[in-house]
Amino acid sequence: MALKIYNTLTRAKEAFEPLEPGKVKMYVCGPTVYDYIHIGNARPMIFFDVVRRYLESVGYEVDYVVNFTDVDDKLIKKAAQMGVTVPEVANLFIEKYYEDAEGLGVEKATLNPRVTENMAEIIAFIDSLVEKGFAYENGGDVYFRTAKFPEYGKLSHQNLDELQFGIRVEVDERKENPQDFVLWKAAKPGEIFWSSPWGNGRPGWHIECSAMVRKYLGDTIDIHGGGQDLQFPHHECEIAQSESLTGRPMAKYWMHNGYININNEKMSKSLGNGVNVNQMLESLSPQLIRYFMLSAHYRNPLNFSAETIEQAKNGLARIDNCVSNIKHRLSTAGDGDVDPAVERAVRDVQTQFEQKMNDDFNTPDAVTAFFELVNAANLHMQQKEVSRSSLERLLQQFEAMDKILGILTKAEELLDxxxxxxxxxxxxxxxxxxxxxxxxxxxxxxxxxxxxxxxxxxxxxxxx
RNA sequence: GGCGCCAUAGCCAAGUGGUAAGGCAGAGCUCUGCAAAAGCUUUAUCCCUAGUUCGAUUCUAGGUGGCGCCUCCA
Structure with missing residues (x-):
């Protein structure tokens, strides 16, 4: 069975066919680096890491770009609080991001471009939109003219007339239409700025991704991902900007992961229930966090609590025990061929693993494949005599699957x-x-x- | 008001138009000097109602309950 991906754009699972055979261009919206990353950031990091690893394991060459938003209102605010500059805030938390990403066993993206390193492209992008009539300047701000892009709303399946604008955030009176969004923001006195044809300012939030996707991956990419909250407005706006400019679809497949709740509540600043990745890593292993994250389907919500973590810990221990028991058995194992029952079990598990991963990255069932293998291995090891080759075959299969999920505890420490x-x-x-x-x-x-x-x-x- | 999502055992969580995987926890047994690990056994009127169907947990409609988004939160 070939790989199928649920596409937010069409609300259906679709057969995955890359634009260019053998290659995948993938972009995932990265963090705004104004603070430590939290458990909610960790989910897309881990999930898309698994997507990327899986695609590579089945032979694709993956160009994986994750950006850093290193200038925006939150960074400006933070810099003021800390009494340092915006770039200093950004550098600090980018460094922390890399530490945490490594701590989570997330492989480095092909590229992590920053907004501030792409100002020329961003300004040129906006300039072209203005030139084509998709954007207009007013008082040093530049806005996207959504009325010029009839498909606005196609990703989130929103009807413009039905959206309630100005409910949550006051509508800026400089906009022609309330649904217009900002591409370029004029700098207030004392704020960090870049000079542009419209005066000193900085980019709006959405434009950076449009510009960087285009620069680093091209007009149309294969997979564009992020948290489900980015669906609207962020990704919707990206589509409007990019497709207005290029006249081509921005991405073939749009993927969005669900939220993480903390004790069944949405994680939010006001509740003060946030969990930072670096805090989490003090008491939980990276493998455990990954196992936990992958134990629910990526599009479903996932609840983080003492109980669910405890369950994950115990479940993972079963797998880890099995692997270390196999290794222990190795020293006393005999010669001989791979046991036919082992061979059969390994093949079944591999098939199951692939089928489940191919089905829109069904990682919970992929984890189940681990347990099937655990059971087969434990049963096999009940025999008095086992061959080294059988054990190695089992280990090999564990490793093959773990190369993608990254959940097995590696530490093979020595005793003093x-x-x-x-x-x-x-x-x-x-x-x-x-x-x-x-x-x-x-x-x-x-x-x-x-x-x-x-x-x-x-x-x-x-x-x- | 609009657009969506979800509801499966004590808990977590897949899945299917033909009476439901896996894991955790619990109980019993086997193995063990005792343990541990492991194995075996055991635990579900699949939220409610109506409809479609030979047959629905799975499809449709309505209801109930929970949740998300609707301009800068992954």
């Missing part, structure tokens, strides 16, 4: 000498049937976070 000695001593004690001493040592190590397990193949240890 003292612990090593205690384990040896315990082995002796057990031989001598000195159960008291054996239990004492086991308890001692448990306190230090080492769990000992006696198996027919010797003592196995793992960290709690």
């Amino acid at each position: 000498d003292e612990i090593e000695q205690l384990i040896i001593e315990r082995t002796e004690a057990r031989k001598a049937k000195n159960w008291a001493r054996a239990d004492e040592i086991r308890d001692l190590l448990t306190e230090r976070g080492i769990i000992l397990e006696d198996t027919p193949q010797g003592i196995r240890w793992r960290r709690k």
Whole structure:
């Protein structure tokens, strides 16, 4: 089965066919770098990382661009608060972004362009829109003339007449129409600015993505993604700008991930329930966070709570245990071919994994494939004699799937000498049937976070 | 007011026009010196009502409940 992607534009799953065979051009709206990234940012980061890895694993060459919005009202405000410049704020949080992204096991995008490095392109873009009559200047601001773009609303399936403008934010009286949006904002005294044909100012929010998509990936790209809240107005405006200018579709497939709730509530500043990624990483492993994020379908909401995290922790431990148990078994395994039952199980799991990923990136079912493999491996290891090749075949399959999801705990730490000695001593004690001493040592190590397990193949240890 | 989304076991979560995967938690058993890990067994009138159909949890309509967006929040 070939890959299918749910396209927000058509509200249907569509067969994925890249514009250019073998290549995928993908753009995901990145963060506004005015603060640490939070758990809500982490979802698209992890999900689209998985999309990108999967596309690469099936042979596509992926051009993956994620931008930084490094100038806007929030940055200006933050800079004032911190008593530093806007670029200083941006640089600080871009640095933090990279730390957190790495902490989440997110692979680096092909490119992370910044707004401020693309001013010339942005101004030229706006200029062309003005020239073509899609935009107009008023008092140093430039607005997009939505009336000139009849398809405005096609992504979010909104009817312009029905939208309620000015409910949430006051309508600027300099606009011809309330639905017009700003392309260029005149600078207020003391604000950071760039000079332009319309005077000193800075870009509106939406124009940056239009300009950078075009510059780095082209007039039409394959996949454009982001959080579902970006659907309207952000992506809608991008479409209006780009398609007015080029006369071509901006992107073939539009993908939007759902929200993360915290204890069943929307995460918001006013509730003060935000969770930053760097805080989260203090107590949760990257693999656990990824496992958690991928355990629900990307278009569905996902609830972050002590309970759901605990469940994820226990679920992931089952998979990790299995993998480390296979590795432990390796040292005592014999020669011989891959067991036919193992071979069959591995193939079934691989097929299942691919089918589910092909079905609009059904990661919850892809995780289920891990559990199927766990069960097959555990059953196989109940046998007295197993071959190294069978175990390696199983490990290979775990790794193949993990290359895409990135959920297996990697750490293969060594034990320090003292612990090593205690384990040896315990082995002796057990031989001598000195159960008291054996239990004492086991308890001692448990306190230090080492769990000992006696198996027919010797003592196995793992960290709690 | 407009446009949408969601409702599956104690919890999390897939899925299908032919009576429902997987995980967590719980219970019992097996294995174990005791454990752990693992295995086995066990837990669902798929929100309500009407309709379409031989047959609906799955499609349609209505209802109830929860949620999102409607100009700068991923």
